[in-house]
Amino acid sequence: MENVAIQNSYSIPISPRELYPRLDWDRDVIVLGIESTAHTFGVGIASTNPPYLLVDARSTYKPEKGGIHPREAASHHTRRAPEVLREALEYSGVSIRDVDAIAVALGPGLGPALRVGATIARGLSVYFGKKLVPVNHAIAHLEIGKLVTGMKDPLILYVSGGNTTVTALAKNRYRVFGETLDIALGNLLDTFARDVGLAPPYIVEGMHVVDRCAEDADEPVLLPYVVKGMDVSFSGLLTAAERAWRRAGERDKPRICLGLREVAYSATIEVAERGIAHTKKRETLLTGGVAASPILREKFREMATYQRVRPGYPPARLSGDNGAMIAWTGLLYYLLGVTIEVEDSSVRQRWRIDSVDTPWL
Numbered sequence: 001m002e003n004v005a006i007q008n009s010y011s012i013p014i015s016p017r018e019l020y021p022r023l024d025w026d027r028d029v030i031v032l033g034i035e036s037t038a039h040t041f042g043v044g045i046a047s048t049n050p051p052y053l054l055v056d057a058r059s060t061y062k063p064e065k066g067g068i069h070p071r072e073a074a075s076h077h078t079r080r081a082p083e084v085l086r087e088a089l090e091y092s093g094v095s096i097r098d099v100d101a102i103a104v105a106l107g108p109g110l111g112p113a114l115r116v117g118a119t120i121a122r123g124l125s126v127y128f129g130k131k132l133v134p135v136n137h138a139i140a141h142l143e144i145g146k147l148v149t150g151m152k153d154p155l156i157l158y159v160s161g162g163n164t165t166v167t168a169l170a171k172n173r174y175r176v177f178g179e180t181l182d183i184a185l186g187n188l189l190d191t192f193a194r195d196v197g198l199a200p201p202y203i204v205e206g207m208h209v210v211d212r213c214a215e216d217a218d219e220p221v222l223l224p225y226v227v228k229g230m231d232v233s234f235s236g237l238l239t240a241a242e243r244a245w246r247r248a249g250e251r252d253k254p255r256i257c258l259g260l261r262e263v264a265y266s267a268t269i270e271v272a273e274r275g276i277a278h279t280k281k282r283e284t285l286l287t288g289g290v291a292a293s294p295i296l297r298e299k300f301r302e303m304a305t306y307q308r309v310r311p312g313y314p315p316a317r318l319s320g321d322n323g324a325m326i327a328w329t330g331l332l333y334y335l336l337g338v339t340i341e342v343e344d345s346s347v348r349q350r351w352r353i354d355s356v357d358t359p360w361l
C-alpha cells in the first residue's frame with residue numbers, strides 16, 4: 001500500500017536558461033529536495049545540467065477512512081523516509097557527497113508532517129555540511145509547472161486540497177489575484193465524496209470519484225454559484241450539495257455530482273479568466289493536485305482558447321506533491337544565493353506565496 005514510486009524521465013521542452021535568464025546556468029549544482037507538507041513524503045534531486053530532474057521518489061499516506069490525519073501522516077513519513085531517500089540516491093546514481101544543498105518544503109502544510117521533512121533536512125545539512133534552502137511548497141508547484149510546460153511568465157491557476165489560487169509574477173513576487181474565501185477546490189471535492197460515502201479512495205483510475213459519479217448524469221442539479229470579486233467560495237456549495245444528496249433518490253445522485261463539479265470548476269475557471277484579462281499574460285498554467293482532473297483541464301483549455309492564450313499543465317505525476325519540485329525550486333533559490341541557518345528553519349504552516357521574494361525575471 002505504501003510502496004515507493006520512482007521516476008526520472010520527465011521531458012523539459014525548453015532550456016531553463018530561457019525561463020530564468022537571471023540565474024547562472026554555467027554553474028554545476030545539484031540539489032536534493034524533501035517534500036512532506038501533507039500526505040506525500042517525497043525526495044527529488046535536481047541539477048543545473050540536463051536532464052535537470054534526476055529523480056523523483058515518493059511514498060503517499062492513504063487514510064483507510066476519513067481525511068488526512070496530521071499525526072498519522074507524520075508517522076507514515078517517519079516510517080518511509082529512509083527508504084524513499086535511499087531509493088532516490090540509488091536510482092539517480094548521485095552520492096549525497098555530490099549534493100550542493102538540501103532544499104526542504106517548510107510550508108504551507110500540516111505541522112506534524114512538515115516537521116518530519118524539516119528534521120531530516122536539518123540532519124542531512126548538519127551531518128554532511130550542506131547548505132539548507134527553504135522552499136515554499138506552493139511556489140514549488142508553480143515552478144515545476146513552468147519548467148515542464150516551458151512557460152516563462154504565465155497566469156497560474158493553482159488548485160489542490162489546500163489551495164485555490166490565481167496568481168502571477170509581478171514586481172518580484174507571486175501576487176494573488178484571486179483565491180478561495182473558505183475551503184479549497186480539492187477539499188470541497190474530497191469532503192463531499194467522503195461525507196456522502198463515495199470515498200475513500202478519492203481517485204479511481206486517474207479520475208476523482210466526483211468526476212466519475214457525474215459521468216452518469218444527463219443534466220446537473222442547480223447549486224449555488226459564488227464568485228465574489230476575484231474570489232470563490234465553496235462552503236455554501238458543499239452544504240447545499242450534501243443536503244440535496246440526502247433528499248435524492250439513487251437516480252438523481254449523479255446529477256448532484258455533475259452540479260457540484262460544474263459549479264466548482266466553472267467558478268474557478270471564471271476567476272482565472274478574469275486574471276488573464278487583467279494581467280494580459282500570454283500563457284496560462286493549471287497546476288496542483290486537482291489539475292490532474294481531465295474535466296477541469298478540458299474547461300481550462302477551452303477558456304484559454306477563447307482568451308487566445310497558450311494553456312499548459314504538468315503531467316499528472318508532477319501536478320501532485322513530489323520531491324522533484326522542491327529540489328528544482330531549491331536549486332533556483334540556491335542559484336540566487338538563498339540559504340538559511342538550521343536555527344532559522346522552523347516550519348511555517350501558513351506560509352503565503354505573496355510573502356516570498358521570487359526575483360526570476
Ligand code: FE2
Pocket residue numbers: 137141160288289320321
Ligand atoms: Fe501540494
